[in-house]
Amino acid sequence: MSRQQGPDESRRPSHLSWPEWWAERLGLGASWREALYHPVPRRSSVFDLLGFMTALAFLNQVVTGIILMTFYSPSVAGAYQSILAIDAVPAEHFVRDLHYWGANAMVVLVGLHLLRVFYVGAYKRPREFQWVSGALLLAVTIGFAFTGYLLPWDQQAYWATTVGTAMASYFPGIGSFLQGLARGGDTVSGATLGRFFTVHVLVLPLLLLALLGLHLLLVFVHGQSKVEEALPEGYRAKHRTGDHSDFPAGDFQPFWPNTVATMLGSALVLVAVLVALAATHPAPLLQQADPLNRANYQPTPAWYFLWIYQLLKLFPGRLDILGIVGLPLLSGFFLIALPFIDRNPSTQRRKRPFALAAGAAAMVFVLGFSYVGSSSAVGPTAAATTASSQAIAHPSFAHNVEPLLTASCQQCHSASSHSGGLVVVSYADLMKGGGLGPVIRAGDPADSLIIQALNGTSQQVTQMPLGGQQLPQSDIQLLSNWIAEGAPDN
Amino acid sequence: MESRPTRRRFMEWFLGLGTGLLAVFYGGASALALWPPAPTSAKLQDMGPVSAFPTGKPTFAVYTAGGAQDGVFVVSQTSGPPTVFDFHCTHLQCAIQWSSGASEFFCPCHGSTFNIDGAVTGGPAPRPLHRHFAEVRNGHVWVGGLSS
Structure with a gap:
């Protein structure tokens, strides 16, 4: 028997607010209240916003990427020509500049976010998988940067990708297979462009959304470590049941609308910075890719790979495999497994001198090598040197x-x-x-x-x-x- | 003991087999499509008359392998077929150049150098320059895919 439904019953009853009406439809129970109105310490720093700003930079990539994709042609004959056509229209050129700077911002922000989480020890129990999903998100971000680099099909794109995929050939046993799989042949060609384009616009976005979903779900489940530490004992459990009678006064503010307003502020600042960079420093485009390199172009690594570029010079001859495969794999494994390697339960800085010293040493290493690499990298200005x-x-x-x-x-x-x-x-x-x-x-x-x-x-x-x-x-x-x-x- | 499969056992068996078949089908189809093609070692290309390639001096030429252009350096020998080097450095595959002044190949990326026989004379390159298959037919140099 179907009951005749009157038009009024599907309307929002006056005693329900819009969020309540939606929560009822989506079966969210009281958890939406927890998500919206949970207490956040009034005192917060800009570092608390790094994760949000990384996600925002990704949103910038999604919007500008979709627009670019409507003009871009992923083929050897069409790629460079379509970028030239994009650059010929100021509005489209600006979207490409925004995409270029958004990509750089994403690498910077995800790196800073990781350092912050490491510094405050927020990867420790029970947030191990927040860290693991975050480390995988960093890998996906680097994958985006690497695959996106090839798409303009200029000299830099072609030769940087040649070198980058050649590194895979050093993998013991299956090196040539991996290189062939990435390139779709012996050399970087139209087959490579097709593969990189598909991975860049379809595979990696899906992977990123899945990982980001897990990352955010875990933030919701475990709360932000700094907030949890500041809350009164047993408060969270009570709060979860929907009892908000004793909202901690004074030092705390509700997430909505106070913290969200701060986040919006940071969003505006980030977008303003991206717009300023895009307006003053357009995305570069060199000569069209030439597999024969008739103009003797000398490729330079992207800035975030400079430290690896410099590192490779330390491993001469057959030891190269250590620098090309060994060290990157080892650091990747170490990064992902960090919460299970560092078993020190303390998050207090004084009680984790070894972890902080090791982190600082790694930073000095990466920054130092990047600096030396940048001053020795071959480029239009450094070529003569x-x-x-x-x-x-x-x-x-x-x-x-x-x-x-x-x-x-x-x-x-x-x-x-x-x-x-x-x-x-x-x-x-x-x-x-x-x-x-x-x-x-x-x-x-x-x-x-x-x-x-x-x-x-x-x-x-x-x-x-x-x-x-x-x-x-x-x-x-x-x-x-x-x-x-x-x-x-x- | 009951040895006849029960309805539940059959369902579990069916679920396992069905899921496995779907995985094998899509995995196999993807692997077939994306598997890297074998090196084009058999494809020979006429690079021009032997006289176009002087002895003792590498001459740059274009080998079109499977539609993609590849650079090679042809070095004629006093006897036998010419030596044909691939122009990708054996370190990280940047394009090498021949320096007539220094009489050696050099790679601008990490500074590897090779002599006219392709042997490493400096820098991080782990092995000699890769060679292409080459032979002389009716006074013309024919070049094929990578032979080493």
């Missing part, structure tokens, strides 16, 4: 310069085909110069036309070798070194 360390410091004309000219320049600048009036067969020819005058100013490489032409910075001639691959920086540096020493006929 590295190239000079590769190049011969005191070159000889006969042994170094002449072979270079023979190999790279004489096809056009020989006695028979003296392009531009320049011949570089002998020392005398080279010093004489061509139709535009001398190409070498002894002692001053920067003012020498040959160096300008090779670097593509000359106003008078196009980049040399004409129509060919740019010379390696080490060769250009070798010539510069020779000119700087007075261009001797040695």
Whole structure:
């Protein structure tokens, strides 16, 4: 028998508030009250908001990511072109800038959140799985950063992904399989782009939502450690039953609306910072990916991988496997298993000197290596530094310069085909110069036309070798070194 | 003792088998689709006449393997087929370059260097440059997939 339902019965009865009406429909019982009105200490710091701000940065990624996805084309032919098209429209470009800065913010915030939780010992009983789910969320965040890096399909994307996936090949036994699985072939190609795109926009978001759901559920179940410590003995159990008669006065405020207002404030600040960064520092885009690297592009690691990049230099030859596979795996395992390794029950700083010292040492290690890595990383500005360390410091004309000219320049600048009036067969020819005058100013490489032409910075001639691959920086540096020493006929 | 399967035992058995079959089906289908393809070792490509590759000097050339472009350095030998090096460093696969001045290959990423025979002469590279299969047919250099 079905009962005829009057229109009035589905309406919200006047004695129920909207939250009460919804709680009844969703079967939440009294727990929604607990969630909304639980007491929070009035005194709180900005560090309490780091987890919320990380989630907010993720929300920024979801919104901007969905918009970008409507314009992006995940194929070798279309990826770079679609980014160019996005960048050509100011509003779309701005969304890409926001996505770029949101990604960086997420890495920073998740890192700071982790450090804070470690510092106050909030990973201890009964919150072990809050920590474990948080550590896995950090891994997912790094996965987002790594897969997203490839999508613009520029030189940086292509070569950083080549190096990043090559690291998997060092895994004992199944290394080549893992590398092939990530790339979908021998080299980074359209197959890699398809895989990374799918993981970035579908697999990782699902994984993140599942882990974040668990993370937040556990926050609800166990409460925030600082709040619980501040509450009077036995208060929480009583509160759970729906008895709010003795709300701790004075030092406490209800979560809604007081704490939520603070959270909204932090949200506004975070978004303002992202907007300011996006407006002043647009997301970079280099030349389109070239698997043949004709312009001799030298990849740089993303800033959060600089410490690993620097670390790898410590493990020469066959010990590389320790730096590439061993240490990252070990630190990952240690991070996830921390609540089960650190059995010290105390959360007081004075009683955990070893854990805090170890944490501080790890931080000094990562920051120090990142700093050294950043100053030695090869990049547009640092290229010359590295190239000079590769190049011969005191070159000889006969042994170094002449072979270079023979190999790279004489096809056009020989006695028979003296392009531009320049011949570089002998020392005398080279010093004489061509139709535009001398190409070498002894002692001053920067003012020498040959160096300008090779670097593509000359106003008078196009980049040399004409129509060919740019010379390696080490060769250009070798010539510069020779000119700087007075261009001797040695 | 009752040895005939009961209705409940059958249901448990069915649930286990059914779930297992679904897992094997979707897992297997995914693995088949995503399994990395075998290296394209058999695919030979004409790189041009032998005369285009001088002896004792690496010449950069493009090998198109399975639709993707790959860089190689061809070094003609005084006798026998040329040596063809893959242009990815054996450390972390950055693109190596040939420096005529220093007469060696070098990798800009972590500073590995290799001589004209592909042997490591410096830096963190753990092994010599990878070689491609190569042979000479009718005066032309033919290059295949990775052979080492």
